Amino acid sequence: MESRTGREADPAVRRISESEYEPVIGLEVHVQLSTRSKLFCGCSTAYERQPPNTFVCPVCSGLPGVLPVLNQEALRLAVKTVLAIGGTVSAFSRFDRKNYFYPDLPKAYQISQYDRPIGRGGTVQAGSTRIGVHRVHLEEDAGKLIHEEGGSRSLVDYNRASVPLLEIVSEPQIGSPEEAKAYLEELKAILQYIEVSDCNMEEGSLRCDANVSIRPRGDPKLGTKTEIKNLNSFKGVARALEYEIARQVQGVRSGDRLVQETRLYDPDRGVTVAMRSKEEAHDYRYFPEPDLPPVVLDDEYVEAVRATLPELPAAKRQRFCTQYGLAARDAGVLTCEAALARYFEEACATSSNHEAVKNWIAVELLGRLRDAGLPIQRCPIAAGHVGRLVGLIDDRTVSGKMAKQIFDEMFSTGAAPASIVNARGLSMIGDRGAVEAIV
């Protein structure tokens, strides 16, 4: 039986933790690679908030007789990702046509990778477990359909067509909705650290489909899975999975046979609804793309890309614990973004009281940034000033209470703490004689 945590209030969660079934989850994540141009043509990817169909050319709009050419930067970012998760970069990979008919696809096929993906293997840390990655492959994005409200028309915008995507497919090894969320957070942190994608889920540069099945606890055999689509946030992924697991358990208990199907998450109602069954699934008739040569990479290329990898989130967390004496939890908070980690280290360069620096950043600063809707990159306080403020408290120039006021002023004006203290005559009077004279 699970311990009595606050989560027990949720009936869906309670049903599962007490059940004799365990969930098995596998995630398929698509990230938009941060290249300046599209995957097979020179069109710019800076189409956000631009008029529809103005970032297209004969190649990405699928006119006959044109030839795609692979974007080398997209390839490099894909290789970098495979290396960052500890996977194996394929010495030989190739592109395939995935055929389906839908107006968002001007060629009626998507150029993707089928049996020869750019990468295989690797792991992503999710909480205390490492989740295996099955494969990583490159593909082009589709256009965007806009269904007119109440109207009978659908409009299509091909600006996004052929923008490079990387699909990262996990093994079915994730054991709970929380673990799925942790996997996504870690993967996002890695992708942002290595600067292959901004991973902005609202703008669609990170998308996730979740596959889930249940099985009798401890059974090595996989159960029948459903695939959940329309997941718009990490929290949504966890909620959709909780609902879906409870639905499957309930189904099995009442004697139903689960069917393999694709289901849509409805975030307003918090439920998943059937979209299409396996029988209705497309036959994509994959075959090798004849217009693109295979991608053959030598060790020299792979090692040159490996040399560009920065310190990754897991290593940085570890180092923050040992070098700055942080608790694992705090190290996790401060390393979730590379820019925040850099800020913390810069602040620590001006104060050796790392614990206090951590508190000022993790509590006071992050709270104010959140309220102001600012990312750490646009933080009004210079990192070194945080360390200096800690120094003023530690040498008893100012009290903790005064420091909060000073911090507020630092946040609104960007001024250095010492100059605020001087300008406002805020410093504490530590000299006994001086105090006695005033008294």
Ligand code: ADP
């Ligand atoms: P499909 O052919 O339906 O796309 P894949 O074998 O390619 O299925 O797997 C897609 C995703 O589903 C992967 O992330 C994989 O880990 C996950 N998956 C596969 N089988 C199961 C299962 N029985 N239960 C949960 N997840 C699964």
Ligand code: MG
């Ligand atoms: Mg799939």
Ligand code: ZN
């Ligand atoms: Zn183009």
